[in-house]
Structure formats: C-alpha cells, structure tokens
Amino acid sequence: MSRISPFRRKLAALKYADWKNFDISNRQHIQALVVWLEQTKIRHYSVEARGPLKKTESAKWDECLNDYLEELDSPYRLKSTSSSTNKEDKEQMKAQELEWTYIIDWMLSEAILCEYSDHKDELNERKPIRRKEKTVYELENCGSTKEMNNALKDLCAFLRIPMxxxxxxxxxxxxxxxxxxxxxxxxxxxxxxxxxxxxxTQHSKTSNDDDHWVRTQSYKDIIRFYPEMINFSTGDEMVDAATIILRALYIVDVRNAQNQFSEILNFLQKFTSDPKTNAEKGKVGW
Structure with a gap:
C-alpha cells in the first residue's frame, strides 16, 4: 500500500512532479527523491560532488547517503541495509522502512527551509487570504410587521434590553x-x-427603589451607584460606565466558572470519598 499521507503536503509545497505517487516502501522512489532534493533544493554538494549520490544502482549508495546526511548534520542515519524479501526478514524490512520515514521527513523539512531562505523576501511580503464571513443570524427572515415591532418592543422592555x-x-x-x-x-x-x-438576612428592603438595577436609567447612574467597581477615571463618563459594565460581566463569568468547577469537584468526590467495596474480591473502589 502506498504510504504518501505523511509527505503529501511537503512534496506538493516543494512542487515535486510525482508527489501524488510517492511511496516510502519503494526504494527507487526514495532514491529519485533524494537526488532531486539535493539537485534542486538543498544543493549542499557541488555539481561534480553529486556523482556518487546519483549512482543509485551502486552497492555503496547507502553509505554515500549516510555520509551525505552526516554532512547535513542530520540526526538520522540508515542503519538497516538489507533489501531481502524473505519472510524471516519482515521485521528488518519494517525497521528499515521506519528509518526511511524519518530520513525523508527530515530531508523534506530541510528542503523547505532552503526554499524559504532562497525566496524569503518574496514570501515575507505575502499576506494571508482571509475569508470574509457574513454574520448569519438564526432569525434572519423574521419579518418586520407593525404587530411584530410592538411585540418586540414590549419584550425588550420586559427584559430591559435595548431594541x-x-x-x-x-x-x-x-x-x-x-x-x-x-x-x-x-x-x-x-x-x-x-x-x-x-x-x-432581613436586612434587605423589599422596595424597588433600593434596587440600583431598577433605578439605573443612564450611564451617569452606573457611575453613581457603583463607584467601587472602578478606581480610576478615563476623563469620559461614558467610557467609565462601559468599564464598570465590563468589569461586572467579568466578575459574573469568574463566578460561573467557580461554580462549575465546584460542581465538577463535588461529582468527583462521589467516587473518591465514598468508594464501593467488594468484600468477596477484597477490592475497594473501582
């Protein structure tokens, strides 16, 4: 089975001609890719020095590859050199294929780094293409009749939210x-x-006149009723009021998070504080 998924994106990014059909279990595919990466992307050797690496039919090609990887300061080497297909050598073949996976992946990353170094000025000028997504409301086609407007107005007044x-x-x-x-x-x-x-508590008064939320009619009331929520001034009362609202919302979010965390702890304590016991099996908690 062709195993191209780990390398598909890197090969495509490097514009390798046969990127769709590359097979890590095929030695010829590997050798062709190694030679192509050195010739076109990495270019560590001079043209004359690439000769031994291009002789893929040579019995010493694996040794040349290890020398090449050592010069590149690669952390990987090809240790298993057997290409036998006997059943008793299946484990060795599997180990060799894993080594090839590490080596090829490292070489592809090195090639991408070289490609970036060659064209970094051009690549750094590119800007990501951002998709512009329009907000789609769940009630997009709700209509706008006089009866509906009056109903929404009454509902907003009841919930005390702006329309x-x-x-x-x-x-x-x-x-x-x-x-x-x-x-x-x-x-x-x-x-x-x-x-x-x-x-x-019996210290609370039942009149709505003592409920600041009911009595708040403008941003100035927010500053007057909740001065302890802000210990500085921006010079703009409307901004100060918005700061107080944001801080209050933050406190509510923190409290909700604390309550949820407490519920999780209480749920977990049902298992830790009251473990089930099976006397026959000599087992406590499962």
Whole structure:
C-alpha cells in the first residue's frame, strides 16, 4: 500500500512532479527523491560532488547517503541495509522502512527551509487570504410587521434590553442570546440562592427603589451607584460606565466558572470519598 499521507503536503509545497505517487516502501522512489532534493533544493554538494549520490544502482549508495546526511548534520542515519524479501526478514524490512520515514521527513523539512531562505523576501511580503464571513443570524427572515415591532418592543422592555432601531433580526438574536445566558440552569440556581439569602438576612428592603438595577436609567447612574467597581477615571463618563459594565460581566463569568468547577469537584468526590467495596474480591473502589 502506498504510504504518501505523511509527505503529501511537503512534496506538493516543494512542487515535486510525482508527489501524488510517492511511496516510502519503494526504494527507487526514495532514491529519485533524494537526488532531486539535493539537485534542486538543498544543493549542499557541488555539481561534480553529486556523482556518487546519483549512482543509485551502486552497492555503496547507502553509505554515500549516510555520509551525505552526516554532512547535513542530520540526526538520522540508515542503519538497516538489507533489501531481502524473505519472510524471516519482515521485521528488518519494517525497521528499515521506519528509518526511511524519518530520513525523508527530515530531508523534506530541510528542503523547505532552503526554499524559504532562497525566496524569503518574496514570501515575507505575502499576506494571508482571509475569508470574509457574513454574520448569519438564526432569525434572519423574521419579518418586520407593525404587530411584530410592538411585540418586540414590549419584550425588550420586559427584559430591559435595548431594541435595534431598524433591524429586527439583530433584536431577535439579542433576545435569544440574553435568554440563553440568563435562563440557563446555572443562572437560575444563582438567582434562587440570591433570593434565599435576601429572605434570610432581613436586612434587605423589599422596595424597588433600593434596587440600583431598577433605578439605573443612564450611564451617569452606573457611575453613581457603583463607584467601587472602578478606581480610576478615563476623563469620559461614558467610557467609565462601559468599564464598570465590563468589569461586572467579568466578575459574573469568574463566578460561573467557580461554580462549575465546584460542581465538577463535588461529582468527583462521589467516587473518591465514598468508594464501593467488594468484600468477596477484597477490592475497594473501582
């Protein structure tokens, strides 16, 4: 079976003519590739010195290859030189094929490095081609009727989120993201804990007038109600308010991560703190 997958991309990058059919188990393919790499890419030897390496039919070609690899400071050498096909030599053939894999892969990497060195100015000027992907909303074709606009306006008012002035798809996507984030099991659990703590403390007031989130109507209210969330000023109150919001969101994310980590620990402790015991087998925990 032809084993070209480890080398396909490197051979194609080097524009090797027979890159699709290269077979690491075929000695002739290997010899042809080694000679081609030295002649066109690596070029370590002078033209006259390449003679022994080009004599692929010579019995001393393997020795020439090892000398060549030593001059290139390669960490690999060809140790198994037997080309027997007898059944008792299958293990040796497999070991030799593995050696060829290491050697060819290293030589291809060296050739790519030489290719880059020859054309680095041209290659460094190239810019990656970035695909421009348009954002596709899940509710792209939701329409824009008067009845729907009124319903979205009421829903946004209920959820206390802004409504996009012209694009209902953006508004619907915002509502969807908000519901997924705020009404997931972890958020509901945190809210239930908050309500429980509020009832138990008796120091909390029940009036909405004491709820800063309800009373917040502008960015100035955010700065006034949460001065402890920011210990510096940018000189722009709107930027300061945005900083406070981002810091609050970060704290929420950290708390959610801590809660999830605690759940993982609690789950794992079910196995570590209460191991199952099989007295008959003399085994504790499995």
């Amino acid at each position: 996009h002035p012209t694009d209902n798809a953006v508004t619907c996507q915002t509502i969807l993201t908000f519901i997924k984030d705020k009404f997931n099991p972890m958020s509901i659990k945190n809210y239930e804990e908050y309500i429980k703590d509020k009832v138990n």
